[in-house]
Amino acid sequence: MPPRNLLDLDDLSAEELVALLDRAEAFHRDPSPRRALAGIPVVNLFFEPSTRTQTSFAIAEHRLGAEVVTIDPRESSMVKGESIADTAITLSAMGVGTVVVRHGESGFPYALARSFPGHVVNAGDGTHAHPTQALLDVMTLRQEFGRIAGLRVAIVGDVAHSRVARSNILGLRALGAEIVLVGPRTLLPDAMAQEGVRVERDLDEVLPTVNAVMLLRIQRERLDSALVPSVAAYAAQYQLNARRLERLRDGAVVMHPGPYNRGVELTDDVLAFSGCRYVNQVANGVFARMAVLEALCA
Amino acid sequence: MSERAILLRGGRVIDPAQGLDALRDVLIERGCIAKIAERIDDAEAAGALELDVRGAVVAPGFIDPHVHLREPGQSHKETIASGCAAAVAGGFTAVAAMPNTQPAIDSPQIVREVIERARAAGLARVYPIGAITRRREGKELAPYGLLAQAGAVAFSDDGSTVDDARVLRRAALYARDLEAPFISHCEEAALRAGGVMNEGATSARLGIAGSPRLAEDVVVARDLLIAGDTGKRWHIAHLSTGRGLELVKWARSQGIRATCEVSPHHLVFTDRLFEGFTARGRVCPPLRVEDDIAALRAGVRDGSVDVLATDHAPHTAGDKAGPLSETAVGFTGLEIAVGAYAHALPDLPLERMVALLSTNVARLLDVPGGTLAIGSAADVTVLRDESWLVDPEAFQSMGRITPFAGMRLPRRAVATIVDGRVVYDALGGSPRVLRGSPDGRTGAATLG
Numbered sequence: 001m002p003p004r005n006l007l008d009l010d011d012l013s014a015e016e017l018v019a020l021l022d023r024a025e026a027f028h029r030d031p032s033p034r035r036a037l038a039g040i041p042v043v044n045l046f047f048e049p050s051t052r053t054q055t056s057f058a059i060a061e062h063r064l065g066a067e068v069v070t071i072d073p074r075e076s077s078m079v080k081g082e083s084i085a086d087t088a089i090t091l092s093a094m095g096v097g098t099v100v101v102r103h104g105e106s107g108f109p110y111a112l113a114r115s116f117p118g119h120v121v122n123a124g125d126g127t128h129a130h131p132t133q134a135l136l137d138v139m140t141l142r143q144e145f146g147r148i149a150g151l152r153v154a155i156v157g158d159v160a161h162s163r164v165a166r167s168n169i170l171g172l173r174a175l176g177a178e179i180v181l182v183g184p185r186t187l188l189p190d191a192m193a194q195e196g197v198r199v200e201r202d203l204d205e206v207l208p209t210v211n212a213v214m215l216l217r218i219q220r221e222r223l224d225s226a227l228v229p230s231v232a233a234y235a236a237q238y239q240l241n242a243r244r245l246e247r248l249r250d251g252a253v254v255m256h257p258g259p260y261n262r263g264v265e266l267t268d269d270v271l272a273f274s275g276c277r278y279v280n281q282v283a284n285g286v287f288a289r290m291a292v293l294e295a296l297c298a
Numbered sequence: 299m300s301e302r303a304i305l306l307r308g309g310r311v312i313d314p315a316q317g318l319d320a321l322r323d324v325l326i327e328r329g330c331i332a333k334i335a336e337r338i339d340d341a342e343a344a345g346a347l348e349l350d351v352r353g354a355v356v357a358p359g360f361i362d363p364h365v366h367l368r369e370p371g372q373s374h375k376e377t378i379a380s381g382c383a384a385a386v387a388g389g390f391t392a393v394a395a396m397p398n399t400q401p402a403i404d405s406p407q408i409v410r411e412v413i414e415r416a417r418a419a420g421l422a423r424v425y426p427i428g429a430i431t432r433r434r435e436g437k438e439l440a441p442y443g444l445l446a447q448a449g450a451v452a453f454s455d456d457g458s459t460v461d462d463a464r465v466l467r468r469a470a471l472y473a474r475d476l477e478a479p480f481i482s483h484c485e486e487a488a489l490r491a492g493g494v495m496n497e498g499a500t501s502a503r504l505g506i507a508g509s510p511r512l513a514e515d516v517v518v519a520r521d522l523l524i525a526g527d528t529g530k531r532w533h534i535a536h537l538s539t540g541r542g543l544e545l546v547k548w549a550r551s552q553g554i555r556a557t558c559e560v561s562p563h564h565l566v567f568t569d570r571l572f573e574g575f576t577a578r579g580r581v582c583p584p585l586r587v588e589d590d591i592a593a594l595r596a597g598v599r600d601g602s603v604d605v606l607a608t609d610h611a612p613h614t615a616g617d618k619a620g621p622l623s624e625t626a627v628g629f630t631g632l633e634i635a636v637g638a639y640a641h642a643l644p645d646l647p648l649e650r651m652v653a654l655l656s657t658n659v660a661r662l663l664d665v666p667g668g669t670l671a672i673g674s675a676a677d678v679t680v681l682r683d684e685s686w687l688v689d690p691e692a693f694q695s696m697g698r699i700t701p702f703a704g705m706r707l708p709r710r711a712v713a714t715i716v717d718g719r720v721v722y723d724a725l726g727g728s729p730r731v732l733r734g735s736p737d738g739r740t741g742a743a744t745l746g
Contacts, residue, residue, distance in 0.1 A: 083616065084621070103621070105621040105622060105623055106504060106505045106506045106507075106575070106622065107504070107506070107575025107621075107622055108621055110574060110575035111575060111621070125505075126505060126506075127505035127506075127507075128504060128505030128506070128575075129505065160502070161505075163505060166503070166505055189502055191498055191499040191501075191502040192502045192503075194503075
């Protein structure tokens with residue numbers, strides 16, 4: 001029995017996670033349109049602007065034959081100023097069975113799910129979770145290495161504010177990878193260490209020990225709030241560039257959830273690097289989201 | 299004051315002020331404690347309303363030094379009347395009301411208005427706390443002398459910290475010679491900024507912005523130093539950290555006149571309450587971690603915590619329904635307090651508990667009560683150790699949000715007497731709050 005919602009990857013057992021990955025691979029091998037969600041309305045409710053995730057979801061929904069409805073809450077009087085419960089009741093009364101929601105507040109989809117009788121898919125909530133991104137990341141790693149168990153994956157940068165990092169920690173740990181988090185103390189508190197998740201400060205030491213490096217976007221606002229001294233200072237310690245690529249072991253790959261900041265967390269050398277899997281990630285996103293929507297709603 | 303005498307028959311009478319802990323009858327006449335004896339015979343208590351309190355504890359009326367009654371200005375959350383009903387239903391004969399009302403309690407007129415409304419409610423005594431700064435804005439001094447004259451028992455900008463140390467120091471100097479203490483809400487604004495829960499492993503895992511314990515501790519330290527510098531008597535509200543308590547102990551060791559309080563939620567819940575992203579855990583200062591709970595409980599046991607305080611902060615359900623960062627801060631506390639304290643500190647001797655809830659609070663606020671001495675006003679709380687289920691729908695308070703909802707607690711108030719009149723009675727049948735006219739006569743008649 002699949003879960004009702006996908007709020008984060010810990011909603012899934014390891015077996016369910018593997019089943020989703022297998023299904024996503026099947027869509028990858030045969031990307032032809034399906035009818036699994038034919039006639040089923042799916043509402044995309046994005047409180048935060050997001051071109052890539054929203055587009056990826058919309059394409060996934062269309063490929064499954066869903067009736068795609070997009071609400072911009074910043075424009076919609078239906079949502080603006082309403083309580084979460086009111087929004088849930090309104091959507092449910094219209095016969096909407098599935099909502100894909102992105103919100104700037106950690107936990108928002110959980111509150112929505114408590115009032116909404118249908119399915120809620122978390123498309124990113126605040127600094128908490130981004131389960132479909134993590135699913136496509138895990139999928140990309142599995143394509144590369146054929147397995148997740150036993151891999152060592154570094155996640156580098158602004159981990160404290162990263163929903164991508166948190167969901168990846170859950171997904172990768174569930175399937176048996178080891179994780180090394182790397183960043184300055186202001187963006188990566190010691191409190192993020194847990195079983196199977198180490199916290200390190202020296203990227204140069206970590207790079208030769210890992211199978212994959214996930215870079216995180218560092219936002220401008222972090223630079224303005226006394227968390228990092230400057231772009232140059234951050235780059236000197238944590239930017240992935242030509243010199244640091246040399247330190248990677250053979251076969252190691254580099255990933256980034258996008259959008260990336262050239263010259264901050266990475267340089268053009270990284271984008272040109274043979275082990276860069278950025279494009280694969282974006283492609284896999286559609287298939288991973290198809291797998292999620294089909295499992296929940298079909 | 300009631301016309302009719304009351305005889306409390308056969309209770310365990312605990313009055314730390316007299317060192318009394320024994321089975322006694324208590325006779326209340328003309329609003330005062332008239333007699334306490336092993337046996338008061340019927341002739342002596344002729345015509346008195348007799349309450350059978352065998353198996354119950356009879357204590358000097360509990361006083362809560364920290365409640366938010368929301369009036370004036372936010373009567374959709376609570377009124378003075380509903381807050382007073384909650385107080386007596388929770389066993390409190392008096393409460394001290396924080397000034398974060400709209401307008402704030404920063405003028406003698408508002409102090410008098412609060413007292414007047416409380417008198418009209420005819421239930422618990424209400425002692426207004428005046429603001430430290432006008433409109434609680436942290437800039438201009440409130441008129442302390444006039445506020446005290448009108449009836450303010452302490453001064454606080456509770457809900458906010460006075461960020462400007464110079465303003466706070468001058469305020470303390472100006473108010474230095476008034477007996478009413480300053481009460482500090484300790485959260486440093488910049489360190490707290492954006493934090494909706496304790497900063498720690500749980501906030502890191504959930505991706506929720508945290509407010510560190512440091513945010514509280516630095517203000518506790520600052521305010522204790524200002525207390526030392528100015529000589530002003532000082533009280534630290536709702537301590538939530540072990541470090542904060544250590545600072546208070548240090549201050550006292552230096553001769554600084556400092557006291558502190560702890561609230562029920564900080565003695566029971568940790569930041570793990572945020573698991574699952576429910577809003578019910580949001581309070582300021584935030585719920586911390588196990589180590590802090592252990593330190594605060596130890597402080598209550600060893601006497602370094604002076605008084606217990608609910609920080610009763612009623613909100614509507616809607617206030618708590620939005621996203622976490624927009625949800626209202628605080629819990630309804632008056633009606634769970636007695637049970638919650640017993641739940642948190644099952645081994646605390648009752649005599650100590652009564653001191654923390656009555657004797658010490660009367661001393662802190664320099665108000666009547668806190669004892670059952672002959673001739674003192676008959677404010678009495680009757681308690682019984684019995685398990686009960688917290689059902690917020692049954693609250694007298696308009697606020698229904700408490701993390702204790704659905705829990706079984708081991709103790710509760712079964713009768714509350716204010717000024718010689720029974721205002722809450724759960725001794726027989728279903729609990730009743732007995733509202734009276736300001737002179738108390740109808741209240742007595744209701745019982746007849």
